[in-house]
Amino acid sequence: MSEDDPGADDDREDDPGADGGCENDPERFERLPATADERGVEGRATRQEVVDFWDERFGVPPETFEAFTFWEKGAGKVWALHGDAPSPIEVEALGMTFLRTRQEHWKPTTDAVQRFGRAATENVIELPREHARRFVAGEDLEPEWDGDWGYLIVAHELVGGLEPLGVGLFTYGTLQSMVPKGRRRDL
């Protein structure tokens, strides 16, 4: 694997509490700037970039996030809040952990994909039931996939609809389960 491989970081478990080594106050949330022109903190993602990421990578329409604000706590962890709050704000959690930025390949969280991933139209890989079981158990799979490499939304069919399970990292023919340890299940 190359040095900038998106799987090389240690956030296979998207534990929202593991904020080791960040330069900001880990309890301080700051709202993302709307656009690059308003950016005050170096390296911080903008709202526009976040919305564009979901649109371009997964085809999730930007209007999905109209009522949401985005916040950074620590280095690169972006949270999504339905509504708004004063910025900065010192609380333990604000909305849900949503997206890991400040790395070459941005990575959505399992919870964000489950919450918003039904609206995705691109880079969604549908697994048959047996593979879905193995995926939520944390196993790596070798599915048929001739689409993009990188982070995919992994889904399966459940009572008549496609339901997102989480995030998988597809490289070299392997789909690596990004389901955090605490969310894995043997079904």
Next chain:
Amino acid sequence: MDVLARYESLVDDYEAFLAACERPLPQAVRVNGIKASRPADEEDAVERVREAFADEGVEATPADWNPRVLRVDTDEPGNTWPYVHGWVHGQEEVSALPPVVLDPQPGEAVWDAAAAPGSKTTQVADLLDDRGLLVANDSNLGRLSALRSNAERLGVTNVAVTNQDARNFSLNPFEVDAFDRALVDAPCSCEGTIRKNPTVLDDWTQGHVESVAGIQKGILRRAVQATTPGGVVVYATCTFAPEENEAVLDHVLDREDCNVVDYEVGLETSPGITEWDGEQFDERVREAKRVYPHQNDTGGFFCAKLEVGE
């Protein structure tokens, strides 16, 4: 000591009460509309969840009083697809009562004063349609991780989690002067959970009851103060001890501008009591409801609805 014997004079059918306390609790889950609903279609979230359970051979039967609560015939509802997707949350049936009584309306500002591990917080979020500011506080930092992971699995995005002593909670971080509603699901001696935790009474002492009652009074007072005039505060415990229930209401009625009001719920309940251990309580505590295990085959519970003075 035989703790339950304290309540022989309160319970209508003491033998049935004791027998129920010895039976294990039925497994129940609550349907989470935030993730089980699909806005684009008309299919009901409850039906979708029941169908998903049925596909796994699990029968899920809605409770009469609250169709969002399903009794399930599996010992491991956590190892099912509906759970993995956050369509359901494992939650004891009677513990789904306080958010229903609170009746939050989408867009309102709501405070959950003692929120961890988040079963009722996430239910409030669902009733809010995940809209409006929901402040979930707990004084115990260690328990916040359970609250956060439950909120995230259930797809809650309108919650701010705080770690304050609820008794002197500060609204400073937020741009609100007061909450529209507040839930005090108070830390308590948990006597009513005996069906789930058969050893819960082993360490029971009068001293602990008195000490936790002091905390409860402080939290409930702060909740009344932090709620807007005309707003609603719900006080709930999972214990039978009047010291932690009616006595707490009596204390707060005496010191804050609020009233205990009646509410309707399709469960068999008993009214709050006005006398205990030689002490008389404000007559208004009758409007609170006691839930004994034999009445609805649930855990034991206490739940009061308060209205803050205009």
